[in-house]
Amino acid sequence: MKLLILNGPNLNLLGKREPTIYGNTSFEEYFEQLQAALPEAEMEYRQSNHEGTLVDIIHEVGFSYDGIVLNAGAYTHTSVAIADAIAGVETPVIEVHISNVHAREAFRHNSFMAKNCVGTIAGLGLKGYELAARYFIEK
Ligand code: CA2
Secondary structure, three states, X not given: OEEEEEEXXXXXXXXXXXXXXXXXXXXXXXXXXXXXXXXXXXXXXXXXXXXXXXXXXXXXXOOOOOEEEEEXXXXXXXXXXXXXXXXXOOOOEEEEEOOOHHHOOHHHOOOOOHHHOOEEEEOOOOHHHXXXXXXXXXX
C-alpha cells in the first residue's frame, strides 16, 4: 500500500502562523505521528507552493501509487490544471482540508478538485489526513 500525502501552497507554514485556524503542529511533526499510527502503509509526504510542480507530482505517482491524499490549499478553489491532473491519472485521490472551508469565505466553498476525487474531508483538522489514509488502507 503506497500512499502519497501531497500538500499545496503555504502549508509549509503550518504550526508557524494562524494557529487558531490551522493549529500549532508542523506537518513534518504530524507526518511522523501519521506514519506511527499507520505502519501498514508506505507513506511519502511532499509539499509544493507551485501549481505546475503539483501537477508533475500527481503525474509522477499517479500510475503506481494506491492513493493520494491531497490538500491543494488555495489552488483547490482556482486550479483547473490540478483538477485535470487528478482526472488524468489512475490513482484515486481524496481531498482534505484542515479547516471547514464551508464555514469560511464564499470563495473557499467551491472546489475544482472535488468532482474528480473519491471524496472530501474538511474541518477535522490534521486528523482528516489519517482518516483519508485509513480509507485507502481499509477499502
Ligand atoms: O483548510 C485547508 O486545509 C485549506 O486547504 C488551507 C489553505 C486555504 O487556502 C484553503 O482554502 C483551505 C491555506 C493554507 C495556508 O496554510 C497556512 C498555515 C499556516 C499559516 C499560514 C497559512
